[in-house]
Amino acid sequence: MENYVIEMLNIRKEFPGIVANDNITLQVKKGEIHALLGENGAGKSTLMNVLFGLYQPEKGEIRVDGKKVEINDPNVANRLGIGMVHQHFMLIDTFTVAQNIVLGSEPKKGLKIDMKKAVREVQELSDRYGLQVDATAKISDISVGMQQRVEILKTLYRGANVVILDEPTAVLTPQEIKELIVILRTLIKEGKSIILITHKLKEIMEVCDRCTVIRKGQGIGTVDVSETNPNELASLMVGREIRFSTEKIPAEPKETILSIQGLTVQDSRHVDMVKELDLDIRAGEIVGIAGVDGNGQTELIEAITGLRKKSAGKVTLKNQDITNMPVRAITESGVGHIPQDRHKLGLVLDYSIGENIVLQTYYQKPYSTGGFLSFKRIFDKAKALIAEYDVRTPSHLSKARTLSGGNQQKAIIGREIDRNPDLLIAAQPTRGLDVGAIEFIHKRLIEQRDQGKAVLLVSFELDEILNVSDRIAVMFDGKIIATVNPKETNEQELGLLMAGSKLEKEGAQN
Amino acid sequence: MFSSTKFNFIIPIISVILGLVAGAIIMLIFGYNPVLGYQALWNGVFDSPFFMSETVNRITPYILTGLAIAFAFRTGLFNIGAEGQVLVGWVAAVWVGTAIDAPAFIHLPLALLAAAAAGAFWAFIPGILKAKLGVHEVIVSIMMNYIALHITNYLIRSVLTDNQETTEPVKQTASLTNDFLIGLTGSRLHLGFIVALLMVLIMWVILERTKLGYELKAVGYNQHASNYAGMKVERNIVISMLISGLFAGLAGAMQGLGSFGNAFTNTAFSNLGFDGIAVALLGGNNPFGVVLSASLFGFLKVGSLNMSTAGVPNEIIEIVIALIILFVASGFIIRWALLQLKKGEKK
Amino acid sequence: ACGSGDSSEQGGSDSNSFKTAMVTDTGGIDDKSFNQSAWEGLTQFGADNDLKEKEGYDYLQSNSASDYATNLNRLVQSNTDLIFGVGFKLAEDITKVADQNKETHFAIIDSVVEKDNVASIVFEEQQGSFLAGVAAATKSESGKIGFVGGEESELIKKFEAGYVAGAKSVNKDIEVDVQYAGSFGAPDKGKLIASNMYNSGVDVIYHSAGGTGNGVFAQAKDLKNNDPEGSYWVIGVDRDQYDEGQIGDNNVTLTSMLKAVDVAVADVAQKSKDGNFPGGEIVSYGLKDDGIGIAETNEEAYTDDIKTAVDEWKQKIIDGDVTAPTTDDELKAYVDSL
Amino acid sequence: MLDILYSIIPQTLFFAAPLIFTALGGVYSERSGVINIGLEGLMVIGAFSSVTFNLLYADALGTATPWISILVAMVAGILFSLIHAVATITFRADQTVTGVAINMLALGFGVFMIKQIFGKGQTDFISQPIYTTDVPFLVDIPVIGNMFFNNMYITSYIAIVLSFLAWYVLYKTPFGLRIRAVGEHPMAADTNGIKVYTTRYLGVIISGALAGIGGAVFAMTISQNFSISTIAGQGFMAIAAVIFGKWNPLGAMGAALFFGFAQSLSVVGSSIPLLENVPQVYLLIAPYVLTILALAGFIGRSVAPKASGVPYVKGSR
Numbered sequence A: 001m002e003n004y005v006i007e008m009l010n011i012r013k014e015f016p017g018i019v020a021n022d023n024i025t026l027q028v029k030k031g032e033i034h035a036l037l038g039e040n041g042a043g044k045s046t047l048m049n050v051l052f053g054l055y056q057p058e059k060g061e062i063r064v065d066g067k068k069v070e071i072n073d074p075n076v077a078n079r080l081g082i083g084m085v086h087q088h089f090m091l092i093d094t095f096t097v098a099q100n101i102v103l104g105s106e107p108k109k110g111l112k113i114d115m116k117k118a119v120r121e122v123q124e125l126s127d128r129y130g131l132q133v134d135a136t137a138k139i140s141d142i143s144v145g146m147q148q149r150v151e152i153l154k155t156l157y158r159g160a161n162v163v164i165l166d167e168p169t170a171v172l173t174p175q176e177i178k179e180l181i182v183i184l185r186t187l188i189k190e191g192k193s194i195i196l197i198t199h200k201l202k203e204i205m206e207v208c209d210r211c212t213v214i215r216k217g218q219g220i221g222t223v224d225v226s227e228t229n230p231n232e233l234a235s236l237m238v239g240r241e242i243r244f245s246t247e248k249i250p251a252e253p254k255e256t257i258l259s260i261q262g263l264t265v266q267d268s269r270h271v272d273m274v275k276e277l278d279l280d281i282r283a284g285e286i287v288g289i290a291g292v293d294g295n296g297q298t299e300l301i302e303a304i305t306g307l308r309k310k311s312a313g314k315v316t317l318k319n320q321d322i323t324n325m326p327v328r329a330i331t332e333s334g335v336g337h338i339p340q341d342r343h344k345l346g347l348v349l350d351y352s353i354g355e356n357i358v359l360q361t362y363y364q365k366p367y368s369t370g371g372f373l374s375f376k377r378i379f380d381k382a383k384a385l386i387a388e389y390d391v392r393t394p395s396h397l398s399k400a401r402t403l404s405g406g407n408q409q410k411a412i413i414g415r416e417i418d419r420n421p422d423l424l425i426a427a428q429p430t431r432g433l434d435v436g437a438i439e440f441i442h443k444r445l446i447e448q449r450d451q452g453k454a455v456l457l458v459s460f461e462l463d464e465i466l467n468v469s470d471r472i473a474v475m476f477d478g479k480i481i482a483t484v485n486p487k488e489t490n491e492q493e494l495g496l497l498m499a500g501s502k503l504e505k506e507g508a509q510n
Numbered sequence B: 001m002f003s004s005t006k007f008n009f010i011i012p013i014i015s016v017i018l019g020l021v022a023g024a025i026i027m028l029i030f031g032y033n034p035v036l037g038y039q040a041l042w043n044g045v046f047d048s049p050f051f052m053s054e055t056v057n058r059i060t061p062y063i064l065t066g067l068a069i070a071f072a073f074r075t076g077l078f079n080i081g082a083e084g085q086v087l088v089g090w091v092a093a094v095w096v097g098t099a100i101d102a103p104a105f106i107h108l109p110l111a112l113l114a115a116a117a118a119g120a121f122w123a124f125i126p127g128i129l130k131a132k133l134g135v136h137e138v139i140v141s142i143m144m145n146y147i148a149l150h151i152t153n154y155l156i157r158s159v160l161t162d163n164q165e166t167t168e169p170v171k172q173t174a175s176l177t178n179d180f181l182i183g184l185t186g187s188r189l190h191l192g193f194i195v196a197l198l199m200v201l202i203m204w205v206i207l208e209r210t211k212l213g214y215e216l217k218a219v220g221y222n223q224h225a226s227n228y229a230g231m232k233v234e235r236n237i238v239i240s241m242l243i244s245g246l247f248a249g250l251a252g253a254m255q256g257l258g259s260f261g262n263a264f265t266n267t268a269f270s271n272l273g274f275d276g277i278a279v280a281l282l283g284g285n286n287p288f289g290v291v292l293s294a295s296l297f298g299f300l301k302v303g304s305l306n307m308s309t310a311g312v313p314n315e316i317i318e319i320v321i322a323l324i325i326l327f328v329a330s331g332f333i334i335r336w337a338l339l340q341l342k343k344g345e346k347k
Numbered sequence C: 001a002c003g004s005g006d007s008s009e010q011g012g013s014d015s016n017s018f019k020t021a022m023v024t025d026t027g028g029i030d031d032k033s034f035n036q037s038a039w040e041g042l043t044q045f046g047a048d049n050d051l052k053e054k055e056g057y058d059y060l061q062s063n064s065a066s067d068y069a070t071n072l073n074r075l076v077q078s079n080t081d082l083i084f085g086v087g088f089k090l091a092e093d094i095t096k097v098a099d100q101n102k103e104t105h106f107a108i109i110d111s112v113v114e115k116d117n118v119a120s121i122v123f124e125e126q127q128g129s130f131l132a133g134v135a136a137a138t139k140s141e142s143g144k145i146g147f148v149g150g151e152e153s154e155l156i157k158k159f160e161a162g163y164v165a166g167a168k169s170v171n172k173d174i175e176v177d178v179q180y181a182g183s184f185g186a187p188d189k190g191k192l193i194a195s196n197m198y199n200s201g202v203d204v205i206y207h208s209a210g211g212t213g214n215g216v217f218a219q220a221k222d223l224k225n226n227d228p229e230g231s232y233w234v235i236g237v238d239r240d241q242y243d244e245g246q247i248g249d250n251n252v253t254l255t256s257m258l259k260a261v262d263v264a265v266a267d268v269a270q271k272s273k274d275g276n277f278p279g280g281e282i283v284s285y286g287l288k289d290d291g292i293g294i295a296e297t298n299e300e301a302y303t304d305d306i307k308t309a310v311d312e313w314k315q316k317i318i319d320g321d322v323t324a325p326t327t328d329d330e331l332k333a334y335v336d337s338l
Numbered sequence D: 001m002l003d004i005l006y007s008i009i010p011q012t013l014f015f016a017a018p019l020i021f022t023a024l025g026g027v028y029s030e031r032s033g034v035i036n037i038g039l040e041g042l043m044v045i046g047a048f049s050s051v052t053f054n055l056l057y058a059d060a061l062g063t064a065t066p067w068i069s070i071l072v073a074m075v076a077g078i079l080f081s082l083i084h085a086v087a088t089i090t091f092r093a094d095q096t097v098t099g100v101a102i103n104m105l106a107l108g109f110g111v112f113m114i115k116q117i118f119g120k121g122q123t124d125f126i127s128q129p130i131y132t133t134d135v136p137f138l139v140d141i142p143v144i145g146n147m148f149f150n151n152m153y154i155t156s157y158i159a160i161v162l163s164f165l166a167w168y169v170l171y172k173t174p175f176g177l178r179i180r181a182v183g184e185h186p187m188a189a190d191t192n193g194i195k196v197y198t199t200r201y202l203g204v205i206i207s208g209a210l211a212g213i214g215g216a217v218f219a220m221t222i223s224q225n226f227s228i229s230t231i232a233g234q235g236f237m238a239i240a241a242v243i244f245g246k247w248n249p250l251g252a253m254g255a256a257l258f259f260g261f262a263q264s265l266s267v268v269g270s271s272i273p274l275l276e277n278v279p280q281v282y283l284l285i286a287p288y289v290l291t292i293l294a295l296a297g298f299i300g301r302s303v304a305p306k307a308s309g310v311p312y313v314k315g316s317r
């Protein structure tokens, strides 16, 4: 008999109207990194939430170290040495790192929390695993990557033996991913076991020992990573062949659509985040912005789309000055925007998906006449786009909140593309999506380019940038420090540029 | 399985029944006869067309304050200031109703308009402070309630009258009362209920059928996304409060031009605004739901006046109303219990 | 429809079926104020005439202003012969209901409704307040006295004007601090005002402020508790508020301005039953007919010199030598004439 | 000038004390994620139960009566707040709705019970209220003594001390950290092994206890009896104090003191010669206008605990 730390046998979990996990079995060996792979909505998070005691399964058995256990509460999971880093972070923004970590098992001095001790313990733990976390920093002040390490520390602080990571890399920059992988290896060295959920097959190939695949709530099987390849994993997961590098004909850039000159933008703390930036995008090309998170990409997009005030510079669209136009005017003059944060900006989650489809056009004919909305026309449009963009939803009347991230994203993309903008801005358009969905979205972006649109793609995924862009602008410290041709560069070089080192061959623009 | 729309009907009905049963139990405990008590309650309303009309008069302002609060809730705001907006609307309507001479087709609409404008203005202040400075609308509205109370008392005493407690009755041209209705019922039944029902429709149309409603709700749900969609978030917050205040101001007009036909100084709040919160929530913040819950409120309030004829203190009805609201709010548990029952049947 | 059916059955019944009832304002029949007093009057009337509660005499309680008309109408429909509206707040509604029900008799307390089927019962509060002022000025050692009103209104002005006039009559230089709380139901505000007055040297406060007056008593008693020898007096209103002033063995209630609503109600009810309903008249109750009075319960505080002074002025008012002012203008004229 | 302060400061303190207690309760409830519009009703229950107890047992308990009455009110407040807790936390009722219902229920219940017990709609005055005292020694300090230690209610001091205690508990102890966590991000707290429901229950119960005390303090020091209008808006002012004070115990205390100060100023104001001819109405509205100005001018945006108002359903997202 194998030496399994965790065994989930024949787990079944139902939600009203849906079987999220149907007879799934997952066995994790001691000291391994075990990947859990599946499309969006396949039931991965659900399975892990069952293991962590947040959901109670209808059927099935869980064993820890060979002993049958009943996990009906996260407390029980913690006691059994199971820790989980959730897909959506479970951190309290207004608390410090140390407070978040000790919450629930605070060291005490008299009646008081012994904050000094807490900070010390957290710092020690962080040093031991090389996490480089500042225990006294406030969560809202630290980067997403750092927040994730806090989550990992939280599990370690509670003495976790098995750490579950639900899509940890979706929100990380390539650099952060590299660091995370180092951390994972350290954990294994310290005798921990890891369950890793990710949509990125490359990562599975790189760090995982074995991989369990689930599809539509059902277990497909477990494979040894050393005996498989990305293509096989992908087809196991989706049930069909997936093409990875998107095929495209060479770009034929035409007239300049967007021109940015000397743009300076401040963030909400009044720090210059974009500094005298210049950038041109032409019709029929996809310009990818590569860069480490926090180098002004967000501010740049917000400034172009009018969501943020510009402190200097000029933005023109098709020779029209849009620098000081309000959001709506910019949108109407031909800008489509797939926002980075689909929940915060892209959707009104409590509106139906149908209503969300017209979020940018509800006030125009034919949806609105004389101030009155025609829901027939709105829903006709919605139904058409839902079909065209393969948005999987029970109906156009379903609340946007109930759709999976991938389907939410498809709806947004459909909405923005359908308006036929001259410039399409796509920020992190595939974050958190499965390979099938990514493929779909990349195709759509390239289609837009082929139809003569200018596309601005911002992504932390170098793969995506390299695959999709026709031209790559590397952004560092609020400036474009280099523009490179994707065919003439590689991840290595991009990585260096993104870290701020100048390109050898001068002539690249500043 | 029950569909969710079925639940929307069943839960309030069960809640009303549970509330009345609880009231009966309390009456029994304290030695009152619940049958006589509820009979008196029923008779208090249905004894004669007169009291039925009184009940309609009572329901009318409840509908409007209910709408005011429901509208704000639907657009993400809590207008706890309806109380003050009712008062200023009331006085504004009476002011126009007493101070101006005009034919009825101008005078009455003008008086209604004045009330709506006054209520809207009173709501504008918390609205603009929320929009521009992010000040919480609840706290400003609470303050505005007190300010309204003192200012309307002052206006009645020092501007509308010469140190009197009560103003002149509004001129017939501005009155909502109508000889035909009075003749029909012998009561003070006034045309206000038509205004109220019209507002129900207007609110429904605004929220469900117009561009404006789409924007207001979107801003209420998600300001960031609204901003992304090019909506003017600040302006929409102010508009929401204005419309909400407008409804509440009209509730004041119902009293000033209808039920009372004048304005008088108030020692304390009328509670129309605070009860409006309960009406709105009981009605699920839906304009048609508000009509039903306002009707329940009006019925219980008028009927309870008659309960003392059965020797039952009418506070019991306050308790019953509160319990009904509690039960409706706890609809989740009723739904759960019903589902358990259903399941039990199947097995 | 039910109501009118009943009335035809009972129509023309003998005088023994006389029925009277009152509609309270929002206070209720146990408000320790004029609603209670009015109910006591009705009860007395019932006892005097062997009537049973509910059948011969009754009341309906109002919870809000919207209830007045409903309650008045309910009584009309149940064939009540004489309906009292307790408090000026019911005046408008009585006017309307009386207009529509010319057969029914009404009586309004504290206000005037000019209708043939309405008797208006008013009180000469300024007279009692005048005497309260006399008592206060005689009692005051500091030469500063206070008046706390609920809301500024014509009615409360009568209290204020009478009080100030009475005080000035005794001591032309006396300072009277007049404050209004803006509410009859704000004991906290009443306490603040009283605290402030006593701090500034006032030693007697006359309140006409309903529940707000509770705060005045609370403050006086508190000061008295800490300083049993100190002078912190309150003059009560409407009925004898001696009990409210009790603190241990001391009592801060100097006296109270009594308004005998019970006497008036019983009187009008009796007249009506006897067929002498004073419809369309203003029936005024003052010192002369014991409709207004001044309490002498606190024998320790209400010293003989006060009693002498009060009795002296009372006689002057009854004799018509002095007319207590009811408005600011009358007050000014009165003070100037001193 | 000093004279004015001598009277304003003690007045501010006695006026503010009931609001402070109640607002502290509000802070705890909302910090744990449960909006409590029912503070008004809980104060009613506190006033009702303390007055009733005081009237019934004053003879037996003597001068200890008011203090025991306050404890009784605290218990009554807790019991009543449990209705709110069960409905909102266990039954996931809308918190605002339930709060409104609590307000109606408390008033109906209080008046109904008074009629049952005493046979009338308002009680007599209590014979054992709380009296002011001078603080020994401290009162003799020049200037300060007269301002802060002369003729003061002990309850005012308790309120202030309690504010600091409440602050300490909220910001320095494990319990406070947990309350705040549950109000900000209940699911995070849950995954950390904190019992979200229990913690929220405690938050609401504390608000019941403190609002009960607040109502009792009002009754024992100010109104000294109970009727339908004894508590008329103080609970809403306490809610205003919670928001004004940005959900911080010390902030709420400051806000309550500000209200007291503004009220007292408006009363004192009318006897200042300069303001004598200002129409009464301006002084009456001054405290409320001042509050709005303060909010608009200095306080500005106040952000509620993120999860307040949202029922926590285990396992939902």
Ligand SMILES: Nc1ncnc2c1ncn2[C@@H]1O[C@H](COP(=O)(O)OP(=O)(O)OP(=O)(O)O)[C@@H](O)[C@H]1O
Binding pocket: A015, A016, A018, A019, A020, A038, A039, A040, A041, A042, A043, A044, A045, A046, A047, A087, A404, A405, A406, D315, D316, D317
């Ligand atoms: N709380 C819930 N209530 C109802 N249904 C749910 C809930 N959580 C998940 N589901 C359902 O269970 C299915 C599996 O969801 P789950 O979150 O486990 O997917 P996943 O594999 O983690 O997807 P992703 O890759 O997008 O994270 C979904 O299709 C969804 O419909």
Ligand SMILES: Nc1ncnc2c1ncn2[C@@H]1O[C@H](COP(=O)(O)OP(=O)(O)OP(=O)(O)O)[C@@H](O)[C@H]1O
Binding pocket: A040, A041, A045, A087, A401, A402, A403, A404, A405, A406, A432, D316, D317
């Ligand atoms: N409240 C809910 N009710 C019903 N289904 C839900 C609910 N919340 C989530 N789901 C389901 O859970 C599934 C996964 O949701 P999840 O939020 O994990 O999506 P996702 O693809 O991971 O998106 P993202 O990571 O961008 O939020 C979806 O299929 C969605 O239908």
Ligand SMILES: [Mg+2]
Binding pocket: A044, A045, A046, A087, A166
């Ligand atoms: Mg997931």
Ligand SMILES: [Mg+2]
Binding pocket: A040, A087, A167, A405, A432, A433
């Ligand atoms: Mg996901």
